[in-house]
Amino acid sequence: MMKATPNIVIAVLFLFLLGGCGIYSLSPGGKSSIKTISVSQFENKTIEYGLSSRMTDLVIDAFISDGNLKVVSPSEADAKLTGVMTNYERKPYTYDESDVVSQYVVKIVFDMILTGKDDQELWNEKFYSEGIYSADSGTEDEGQALAAEKLVIDIINRTTKSW
16 A cells, blocks of 8 residues: 655645636626616615615615626616615613613614516525614714615625625
8 A cells, every 4th residue: 555645645635626626716707797787766664764765875876886887777787786674673782780771773674686687586685784883972873874884785795796
């Protein structure tokens, strides 16, 4: 029986790794057919007025800043993003020694769908985010902004970086 030397073992492992990586690509070739996107006004199924509209604007601005997809009208788009804010809540998050609220959390949930040509569904996901703010110095708007920022990043990443 032949004893494998460390160099041979390393060489064989390297060849397996190299061969295994051959089927993967780091280039975003899978998304080459989608160059434009439209973002419809997000629907609101909560009692929180105006937040879904602000989220729509934030997502559009983020796509423009990101630059991977050009934001266009629905008739010109390769893909269409639609969303529904399905849940919103603000509740105490932490308490101090006297059992007084020291932080609040804003929780937002969106159902998002990306469709391609001929309304083919590319993905359909639930996005959840929260923003925590100080009860003393923060505001609910601050909590909303923190949660919205995280949601926008997740939506942009899911849309542009996962194909």
